[in-house]
Amino acid sequence: MRAWSQAERARGRRIGFVPTMGFLHEGHLRLMDRAKELADRVVVSIFVNPLQFGPKEDFTKYPRDLPRDQQLAEQHGVDCVFVPEASDMYPAEPLVRVSAGPAADTLEGAARPGHFVGVLTVVAKLLHIVAPDLGVFGRKDFQQATLVKRMVQDLDFPVTIDVLPTVRELDGLALSSRNSYLNPDQRRSAVALSRALRTVEQTWRSGEADPAVLQRRGMEVLRTPGVEPEYLALVDEDLQPVSRATPRSVAVLAARIGATRLIDNVVLGEGVAADPTVRA
Ligand code: AMP
Numbered sequence: 001m002r003a004w005s006q007a008e009r010a011r012g013r014r015i016g017f018v019p020t021m022g023f024l025h026e027g028h029l030r031l032m033d034r035a036k037e038l039a040d041r042v043v044v045s046i047f048v049n050p051l052q053f054g055p056k057e058d059f060t061k062y063p064r065d066l067p068r069d070q071q072l073a074e075q076h077g078v079d080c081v082f083v084p085e086a087s088d089m090y091p092a093e094p095l096v097r098v099s100a101g102p103a104a105d106t107l108e109g110a111a112r113p114g115h116f117v118g119v120l121t122v123v124a125k126l127l128h129i130v131a132p133d134l135g136v137f138g139r140k141d142f143q144q145a146t147l148v149k150r151m152v153q154d155l156d157f158p159v160t161i162d163v164l165p166t167v168r169e170l171d172g173l174a175l176s177s178r179n180s181y182l183n184p185d186q187r188r189s190a191v192a193l194s195r196a197l198r199t200v201e202q203t204w205r206s207g208e209a210d211p212a213v214l215q216r217r218g219m220e221v222l223r224t225p226g227v228e229p230e231y232l233a234l235v236d237e238d239l240q241p242v243s244r245a246t247p248r249s250v251a252v253l254a255a256r257i258g259a260t261r262l263i264d265n266v267v268l269g270e271g272v273a274a275d276p277t278v279r280a
Helices: 001-009 025-038 066-074 115-130 139-154 176-181 184-189 191-205 211-222
Strands: 016-022 039-044 080-083 134-138 161-163 228-235 250-257 260-267
Touching: 001 016, 001 115, 016 025, 025 039, 025 134, 025 161, 039 066, 039 115, 066 080, 080 115, 115 139, 115 184, 134 139, 139 161, 139 250, 139 260, 176 260, 184 191, 191 211, 191 228, 191 250, 191 260, 211 228, 211 250
Parallel strands: 016 039, 016 134, 039 080, 134 161
Antiparallel strands: 228 250, 250 260
């Protein structure tokens, strides 16, 4: 991988990189299209990273379909699909890992201890291996995108990070590889996540800036049959809780639908309706 990148760069080509865990959907494909627009060569990695899964999480059953992923990547003009084995990425248990401190211990980090150490460690390794000029991430994983941007800034990685809006289905459900776990009833319940975000956003737009009130309104909508809310919070761009909601505040949430854990978020000033939608 590194030799390929070095050769491309020696020819003066800018490299764009989209890290994924595969089972590609339209959300991933938009990231690839953006990388294609901004760079001369596009690399996509497909790696279900064991380091970011908790012992009771879905690492072994995470959906995988490499032939289909390779075909989709090719159709979207990807030049290189990097599919390392876990034994290549982690020939030994890594002693040194990347930690973001307290900002990684809230929200997703609180629900999934160690998750962001796993994420940042693998992203750091992938950025070193692929050595891109540009990395493209999705806002769907808001805390992840924020922590990756800060890692790159704080640790002087020579790469620009671009974050794209969440791609949604027509009813508002954010695309996710994990949506494939949902049965038809659960899929219908799952619309509660984006509905709750819309409620927060509309309540804010009607003049309410108290995060406790916004949180309560959102929770009322999230708490529907079949949906078990985990958290709903209002944070700023640095993941800190806000005392008053502003257009830059982000409503972030997680909920369980049966055994499936889903997350979503909205930037209040942008709104769910501003996100791109696709037919499933
Ligand atoms: P994953 O394969 O789930 O690890 O995601 C790989 C990249 O795709 C991450 O940067 C995600 O934030 C991004 N992504 C996942 N779902 C979406 C979506 N619905 N819209 C935009 N980006 C997404």
